[in-house]
Amino acid sequence: MSIRKAVYDLLNDSEADVYxxxxxxxxxxxxxxxxxxxxxxxxxxxxxxxxxxxxxSIFANALSDSITLADAMFAGTEAATGSYDTxxxxxxxxxxxxxxxxDDLKKYVITQEYQLYFE
Numbered sequence: 664m665s666i667r668k669a670v671y672d673l674l675n676d677s678e679a680d681v682y683x684x685x686x687x688x689x690x691x692x693x694x695x696x697x698x699x700x701x702x703x704x705x706x707x708x709x710x711x712x713x714x715x716x717x718x719x720s721i722f723a724n725a726l727s728d729s730i731t732l733a734d735a736m737f738a739g740t741e742a743a744t745g746s747y748d749t750x751x752x753x754x755x756x757x758x759x760x761x762x763x764x765x766d767d768l769k770k771y772v773i774t775q776e777y778q779l780y781f782e
Contacts, residue, residue: 670699670717670779673740679721679732686722692770693723693732715779716758722770729771733760736775 667683674681680694700716719736723729737757758776765772 667699693728696720717777719775721773726771729773733773
């Protein structure tokens with residue numbers, strides 16, 4: 664299983680529709696778009712585990728809906744686990760959260776960033 668697949672499986676257990684990179688047009692809201700960044704860690708024997716950063720963008724028509732879903736995503740990912748080959752993938756650190764309004768789409772957006780680690 665790839666790291667991306669493990670992250671997708673982890674996020675797909677949430678209460679909303681979750682899409683990698685970009686969401687299809689004409690979606691019902693709320694929904695989540697996520698991106699994964701992988702940075703290999705160099706060790707003496709080659710490439711070791713990866714530093715994994717996950718960015719979530721939570722879209723909703725109402726501010727209260729975006730806040731509710733952001734809270735649910737935090738609660739669902741904070742202690743969640745997944746798997747990658749023989750390693751256990753865990754959320755290690757909630758890094759940041761930010762919010763804004765996209766006037767063109769008439770949507771409230773909350774972005775969350777997490778760092779993952781392998782146990």
